[in-house]
Structure formats: structure tokens, C-alpha cells
Amino acid sequence: MATTEVILTSSVPGLGAESDKVKVKAGYARNYLLPNRKAIRLTESNERRLEALRKRRAERESTELRTMQELAASLARISLKLVVKTGDDGRMFGSVTGGDIVAELEKQLAVHLDRRKVHLDAPLKALGEHDVELRLHAKVHATLKVIIESSTPLPPPPAADAAAPEAPAETERPRRGYRPR
Numbered sequence: 001m002a003t004t005e006v007i008l009t010s011s012v013p014g015l016g017a018e019s020d021k022v023k024v025k026a027g028y029a030r031n032y033l034l035p036n037r038k039a040i041r042l043t044e045s046n047e048r049r050l051e052a053l054r055k056r057r058a059e060r061e062s063t064e065l066r067t068m069q070e071l072a073a074s075l076a077r078i079s080l081k082l083v084v085k086t087g088d089d090g091r092m093f094g095s096v097t098g099g100d101i102v103a104e105l106e107k108q109l110a111v112h113l114d115r116r117k118v119h120l121d122a123p124l125k126a127l128g129e130h131d132v133e134l135r136l137h138a139k140v141h142a143t144l145k146v147i148i149e150s151s152t153p154l155p156p157p158p159a160a161d162a163a164a165p166e167a168p169a170e171t172e173r174p175r176r177g178y179r180p181r
């Protein structure tokens with residue numbers, strides 16, 4: 001199989017990032033990378049262009065890293081409050097997922113995140129305070145405090161000193177499928 005060397009002009013998953021020199025099969029380069037302008041052929045003139053691509057990539061990555069560090073610092077200081085529906089016993093209907101957390105961040109704080117950056121071991125199914133890990137960048141991780149509250153007020157617990165009413169006597173119920181003659 002014939003291979004050719006190309007310079008990537010944008011990130012290609014599973015292949016490389018912008019300004020990487022990679023060897024690929026000639027057909028892949030000819031039919032996909034070059035027509036979609038994801039790569040350019042490796043020539044002497046394009047090799048000189050490679051340095052400009054590397055510089056642009058480094059600037060973009062440094063600004064992205066800086067903004068994610070600032071976002072992580074601001075998110076670590078706040079707590080996100082979510083209000084969910086619960087039953088009479090205080091149990092939630094459903095659960096809180098990463099998508100719910102991202103939607104609430106956008107609604108309350110105007111912070112736009114990808115839901116895949118929120119990492120939960122399992123969906124949150126209990127009321128109270130939870131720490132959620134955010135992986136904002138390969139080098140930046142943050143912890144967001146999420147407080148889940150009920151939209152319906154819980155009934156007060158019965159008073160211990162009040163006289164408890166007597167429970168009604170249980171009546172014997174016929175067994176299932178049993179018909180007396």
C-alpha cells in the first residue's frame with residue numbers, strides 16, 4: 001500500500017492535531033483529508049508554512065488553557081443549586097445527570113460547557129450536597145459543589161411526645177386465588 005506524508009491543518013480524531021506531520025495511506029489523503037482541507041501535502045514550501053501553523057496552534061492552546069484555568073477558579077468558589085421534584089417521602093423522581101448540571105450552569109451563571117466535561121461516577125439520586133468533578137482541559141480539573149433541593153416541602157416528622165393513636169386491627173384477607181365454597 002502506498003503511503004504519503006501530509007501536514008494536518010486541523011485536528012483529526014485518531015490521527016493527530018493541527019500542524020502534525022503524519023504518514024497516511026495515499027487514498028485516505030487523496031479522498032478525504034485533502035478535499036476537506038484537513039491536510040496539505042508535505043512539500044518544501046508547505047514545510048515553511050508548518051512553522052506558522054505550529055505558532056498558531058501554540059497560541060490557541062495557551063489561550064484555551066488560560067481561560068479554562070480562570071473558569072476552574074471561578075467555579076470552585078461557587079455552589080450550584082438545583083431544585084428537583086420529590087415524592088412525599090423525600091425521594092427524587094429520576095436523577096441529576098451531567099446534562100442537567102450543564103443546563104443549570106448556563107441558566108444560572110451563563111457558563112457554556114460541554115456535558116462531556118462533567119464527570120459523574122453515577123447519576124446523583126439523593127438530596128443534599130455533592131461534589132462534582134469537571135475536566136475542563138487535559139491539565140485543568142475543578143470541583144463544583146452541587147446542592148440538590150426538593151421543590152416540594154417535606155412534611156414535618158411526627159412529634160415523639162404526642163400520644164400515638166392506636167393502629168387499627170388488621171383484618172384477615174383471603175389469600176390470592178382462594179375462593180371459599
